[in-house]
Amino acid sequence: MPQLKFAPNYTLAYNNYAKLCAPTISCDVNAKYRSINGSCNNLKTPWFGASITPHLRILDAYYDDGEYQFRKQTNGNSLPNARYIQQQVFLYKQFPCPNAHNVLFMEWGQFIAHDTTRLPPDVSVGSNCCDLQKIKPVPPQCQAVIEVPKNDPIYLERGQTCINFIRARTSISNGCQLKPTTFMVEATHFIDGSQIYGSNEEHAADLRSFKDGRLKSDFYVGQQEFCPQRNWTSKQCDTLPLIYFVAGDNRVNQNLGIALFQNVFLRFHNIVAFHLHRMNSFWCDEDIYHETRKIVIAIIQYITYTHYLPILIGERFMDSYGFFEQTEYDETVNSGTTIEHSTGAFRILHKEIPSVLNFIDKNHLNCRPVLLTDWMNKPDLLPLPNNFNNLLRGFQETPTREEQPSYNTLISNCLFQQTTPKFSGSDLLSVDIQRSRDTGMPPYNKMRSICGIPEATEFDDLIDLIAYEDIQKLKNLYCFVDDIDFIVGALLEMPAEGSKVGLTSRCIIADNFYRQKIGDRFFYDILGQPGSFSLEQIHTLKNVNFGSVICATSNLRYLPENIFMPFDRRTNSRQIDCHTLTLNLKAWKDASYID
Ligand code: HEM
Numbered sequence: 001m002p003q004l005k006f007a008p009n010y011t012l013a014y015n016n017y018a019k020l021c022a023p024t025i026s027c028d029v030n031a032k033y034r035s036i037n038g039s040c041n042n043l044k045t046p047w048f049g050a051s052i053t054p055h056l057r058i059l060d061a062y063y064d065d066g067e068y069q070f071r072k073q074t075n076g077n078s079l080p081n082a083r084y085i086q087q088q089v090f091l092y093k094q095f096p097c098p099n100a101h102n103v104l105f106m107e108w109g110q111f112i113a114h115d116t117t118r119l120p121p122d123v124s125v126g127s128n129c130c131d132l133q134k135i136k137p138v139p140p141q142c143q144a145v146i147e148v149p150k151n152d153p154i155y156l157e158r159g160q161t162c163i164n165f166i167r168a169r170t171s172i173s174n175g176c177q178l179k180p181t182t183f184m185v186e187a188t189h190f191i192d193g194s195q196i197y198g199s200n201e202e203h204a205a206d207l208r209s210f211k212d213g214r215l216k217s218d219f220y221v222g223q224q225e226f227c228p229q230r231n232w233t234s235k236q237c238d239t240l241p242l243i244y245f246v247a248g249d250n251r252v253n254q255n256l257g258i259a260l261f262q263n264v265f266l267r268f269h270n271i272v273a274f275h276l277h278r279m280n281s282f283w284c285d286e287d288i289y290h291e292t293r294k295i296v297i298a299i300i301q302y303i304t305y306t307h308y309l310p311i312l313i314g315e316r317f318m319d320s321y322g323f324f325e326q327t328e329y330d331e332t333v334n335s336g337t338t339i340e341h342s343t344g345a346f347r348i349l350h351k352e353i354p355s356v357l358n359f360i361d362k363n364h365l366n367c368r369p370v371l372l373t374d375w376m377n378k379p380d381l382l383p384l385p386n387n388f389n390n391l392l393r394g395f396q397e398t399p400t401r402e403e404q405p406s407y408n409t410l411i412s413n414c415l416f417q418q419t420t421p422k423f424s425g426s427d428l429l430s431v432d433i434q435r436s437r438d439t440g441m442p443p444y445n446k447m448r449s450i451c452g453i454p455e456a457t458e459f460d461d462l463i464d465l466i467a468y469e470d471i472q473k474l475k476n477l478y479c480f481v482d483d484i485d486f487i488v489g490a491l492l493e494m495p496a497e498g499s500k501v502g503l504t505s506r507c508i509i510a511d512n513f514y515r516q517k518i519g520d521r522f523f524y525d526i527l528g529q530p531g532s533f534s535l536e537q538i539h540t541l542k543n544v545n546f547g548s549v550i551c552a553t554s555n556l557r558y559l560p561e562n563i564f565m566p567f568d569r570r571t572n573s574r575q576i577d578c579h580t581l582t583l584n585l586k587a588w589k590d591a592s593y594i595d
């Protein structure tokens, strides 16, 4: 710990991919900049961490048939219905107390999740599997819809009997037929801003203006800059939302928070590009684009490791594993995202998502609280006058949801809701449970053991990490302790000391972030590589925090010292003036040009 031991014993699916499907790539060993799709970061195995390569797996997949069918319980019964687990254990267990951290902290997590993992559903069969249940035979991708239990308190009243679930796209869609079923990460695994820049060359080029290093953007009332809009056909225009942004990751419009962050970073890229261009007027578009991208990525990495992760998994814990030391690149380390992280441990942070997002004006009045689920895939509010600034202020000033095992009631019932022709909503927790089964996630007890926590031999042994009353509920749901789904156990674990997650999730999350640091040849503070920053540049980058990015991209003028803490208006003392947070790029002044 924190780096779990995979290499050289990769799991079955990974070894099969390496043997049968991995591309042969030749690399320029002197390249100064990371590639767009992540290839050639690792020069020995150039596809490590590249987009459209499989997740790492800590343990082999658990499927009933060893290939694709959902795992069964030890006695051969099916696993409990995912919505039934939600009902019995989580739905009515909600605490209203505020969190010590704010909504910016929650949203940073989603922003990084979208940088490091993307496993889309296989929509080749359509986007609603509930509608296809009467077709014979039901397509395999649609055989795992979640049946609403008979006594469901929410859905039955609204006449909904099925929760849509489409199984994830497998490597077969990328022309690679593997057993057991293998899934591909459709973003670069590295923390490299792929949600801003795209994960393949074609998409990245589409997002560039090819002028002065800038990304394409649109301007609205008051010269406010936003991500470009998708071009709709005139027919689509009648039914689709007013605003639909385009960015490096297509989940940009999923909710107002992620749309906000994507726009913050689009603006930030263009501001940094502007300064680099002014300072080095002889640089061409290509130079400015790549150097700006490199700076933006460095800042995202710095904030993640220095400000975000210590809150999430604990500063002392990170310190004891050398997270804060200067990064030494290790080419034997694979930076790949594990499936145990992306469909398990990191998803439990869905518990922090609040139901309400606040637009707070410059007088600190909450002028427009909105329900998160009313504005999904519809970020229309964002470009309205003052809303960008007000939403940022709202995220900054509002505490996020207190740590607790449950997800908020709206995302537990009304996710992506539709009201016509009749009500249908999804439940993020049921979907997370089902997705873990879809991807062959090992059960909770196995995950404990790989994290060095004793495997439980009976339910009552779980008392080391899970509350007594929750153990009783688990006994009523599962036949044996070995059957518990990882995400269910992980959500119920009490947070480890100084951390927002329990011991098992902390172990999986820490492993992932540790490898994404030391196995990334372009990590911002690594020295001695062709693209390394100078010491002066690294020093500049370390003076930046997310506040500097917000100051540069919005009209907010005062921010608290700790940007992930809700600002308390009564104690103005902790506020910092944006003037002191400006990013000074003089270390990038290029003296090589002589007239
Ligand atoms: C802000 C509100 C958020 C919403 C509405 C949201 C919603 C979703 C949805 C609908 C999925 C796909 C579920 C599936 O079909 O399997 C998903 C996946 C995921 N979410 Fe969130 N999420 C949010 C925030 C977060 C946060 C705060 C984190 C972590 C800190 C996070 C981590 C993840 C991860 C790791 C995945 C898997 C992504 C993949 O591999 O494709 N999400 N989320």
Ligand SMILES: [Ca+2]
Binding pocket: 115, 116, 187, 188, 189, 190, 191, 192, 193, 194, 195
């Ligand atoms: Ca990435």
